Amino acid sequence: MPDLHVVVLAAGKGTRMKSALPKVLHHVSGRPLIEYVLRSADALQPSSTTVVIGHAAQHMREALAGRDVSLVLQEPQIGTAHAVVQTEQLLGRKTGTLLLLSGDVPLLRRHTLRQLVSAHDEAGAAATVLTATVERPYGYGRIVRTRTGEIARIVEERDASPAERAIREINSGVYAFDLPPLWEALKSVAAENAQGEYYLPDLIGIYRRRKLPVMTVMVTDPREIRGINSRTELAEVSAIVRQQKNEELMAAGVTLVDPATTYIEPDVVVGPDTVIHPNVYLEGSTVIGSACEIHAGSRIVDSTIGDRVTINNYTIVRSSVVGPGVELGPFAHLRPGADVRAGAHIGNFVELKKTVFGEGSKASHLSYLGDATVGAGVNVGAGTITCNYDGVTKHPTIIEDGAFIGSDSQLVAPVRVGKNAYVAAGSSIVEDVPPGALGIARGRQSNITDWVARKRKSTPVG
Ligand code: UD1
Ligand code: CA
Secondary structure, three states, X not given: OOOEEEEEXXXXXXXXXXXXXXXXXXXXXXXXXXXXXXXXXXHOOOOEEEEEEEOEHHHHHHHHOOOOOEEEEOXXXXXXHHHHHOOXXXXXXXXXXXXXXXXXXXXXXXXXXXXXXXXXXXXXXXXXXXXXXXXXXXXXXXXXXXXXXXXXXXXXXXXXXXHHXXXXXXXXXXXXXXXXXXXXXXXXXXXXXXXXXXXOOHXXXXXHHOXXXXXXXXXXXXXXXXXXXXXXXXXXXXXXXXXXXXXXXXXXXXXXXXXXXXXEOOOXXXXXXXXXXXXXXXEOOOEEOOOOEEOOOOEEEOOEEOOOOEEXXXXXXXXXXXXOOOEEXXXXXXXXXXXXXXXXXXXXXXXXXXXXXXXXXXXXXXEEEEOEEEOOOOEEOOXXXXXXXXXOOEOOEXXXXXXXXXXXXXXXXXXXXXXXXXXXXXXXXXXXXXXXXXXXXXOOOOOOOOHHHHHHHHOOOO
């Protein structure tokens, strides 16, 4: 939208969070609060976006590095009106509309913001307040209306009379302002209230007294304007985000056995006919194919899983790729850079790291494969370990197609096991095994006849 300037307030400490971390950097479903706000703002394609920072400013600068936003410092943080005043240096000579967002109100939909700005622009209002009617108005500023139903002013919880506290229409903390008259009016805001702060909502009463046109737009779904001031509200808003994601996935054909204990972050994609059991975590940029089954207790982060994959209980997958028809777990651990190809099987207590595991290959029990390239049709026996680290650097292991690694073998990297070769169980392989050969590297067995009987004589039983 042309002539639209977005300002996001994010300078406050968030005292009620009782945290060393700035409030707007706390996460809801895997993303910082401010990320939600900035994404909604970006969708409107404004001419500029400014974030007001103050508390833990350095931390905020780092968190917002690389984003196309201007940062303005508010020091000290003495109220929301004072925070907006700090943007005058950037926006003081601009015309058009200022859309003011709060860094701690993450659920607003872009559609609602568009509606707010359009209604404001069409009416030619000086200010438009986004409001909602809620069951529990506690903590929010209340919308006080005249007898004819027009907005008169906004009163904060702490400064409200008992009658005003009973009002259930609340201020969302989101407003559209006509830019030119804003700066002069902000100078009239006084800090005469219970907190001794410069309150932005006071501007509404000031505009009304000056006979400037002020409007309100009410959201239909009051969940959208939920602000976060405490850890309880953080959890409540997280639950809303989670529930919305679950509903979206179920509508698209995904079975969630128990949505109440399913944790799927907003950017995750899941194909139809996939069944997700309780206590599963799907995070970050994860993509799951169709007709998969993911059993209880599994966690998948930033990974791509193909179609018809079975993930058994308590499997962890991070930054990895899993091909179609694969079976993982229970208790498998795919660390970053695992690439498990079609139809392969990674069984219990098997750990992979930076390893390509070829089509149809199997590592069914108790193994560590790191920095390895395993071909197709390979059988990795129980207890196989790639010794990839010599204390200084990591080295690669290559296991070619059709090879068979006997149980309890160590492959000391760098090393290569050739095509169709065998490694005898219990071997410590330090040299390459040529294709088709048997590599055997262990002490020879000798049986000492009658050893037990002789021992018994000299060591009485009991
Ligand atoms: C504010 C509104 C209240 C509204 C509610 C909606 C005021 C005085 N009250 O209350 O009417 O119902 O939001 O969620 O505005 N901030 C700064 N600098 C400051 C103070 C705050 O940048 O000096 C930022 C905060 O970081 C936060 C936002 O402004 O992102 C709102 O501040 P907060 O203290 O949370 O206000 P509320 O008490 O929630
Ligand atoms: Ca707030």
